[in-house]
Amino acid sequence: MDVLFSDMADDALFEFLHMEIVAHVYKEHATRDDIDKERVTCISTLEAMGFRVGQGLIERFTKDCPTFKDDLDIMKFLCKDFWSTIFKKQIDNLRTNHQGTYVLQDNKFALLTQFSSGKQYLEEAPKYLAFSCGLIRGALSNLGLESVVTAEVSLMPSCKFMPFI
């Protein structure tokens, strides 16, 4: 029972914490007037938190790792080791145009699995992706790659993260 409890709870701890963070950041802005402006602020706040967590994780864990031979090598590391550690599964598909654009597709993104695929949830999706965009940007930044990371959901709980270096 120990092992099972522990395995399930590892995922859940992060998921619940993430929900709390999103809820808290949005709640503290809920009373203000300019809703569209506040939406941007909340997304930035969550993205910045993700950025710092991504930096911290990579900093601590690539100390003893081999150096990477190129950008694609870094991206593969993110899709495999980094993603598995945080989200308990690897990225399902990695594509690139070899000009700095990458598409990381997760067919069952852990932070979206609790939502159904209704349209109202699709509109809410960006706030559950911002932290993770920051995670990727922070990790890349600490590996020497400055990037802009966007995300897109077409059908829940599948989504794409698109770092542009």
Add this chain to the structure above:
Amino acid sequence: MDVLFSDMADDALFEFLHMEIVAHVYKEHATRDDIDKERVTCISTLEAMGFRVGQGLIERFTKDCPTFKDDLDIMKFLCKDFWSTIFKKQIDNLRTNHQGTYVLQDNKFALLTQFSSGKQYLEEAPKYLAFSCGLIRGALSNLGLESVVTAEVSLMPSCKFMPFI
């Protein structure tokens, strides 16, 4: 390398996220006037977040568990399974007066290990314990025990959590 990376990063993900939450909650209050009042508000905010996370974790993971035979049995479960899952080690010492007061001592509490034992850090300690007090209260609440949970640090990074039922 995969396994090592994953093991270390599990701890770190929670630790970094927790730091971000504490920093964020305090930062949003930093500009206000009445510092002592705000300190109480921040502690409550963090405690409430911990409470909900603790409730969620217990709710998800005790579905298939045997029922507990008494309060002490619940407390032992918290000290062992629950604590290990979140903090990667068990509580080192559990005491009770058999009248509803429990003392859970962690000799190396994960969320305090990054601080040294200087006096200035000791003063800061309560803000790093509030979330975890909430975790315990939330877990106990979902197991049918309403409680008040306080915490105390005498020598970093050792601390005591004291649920009173």
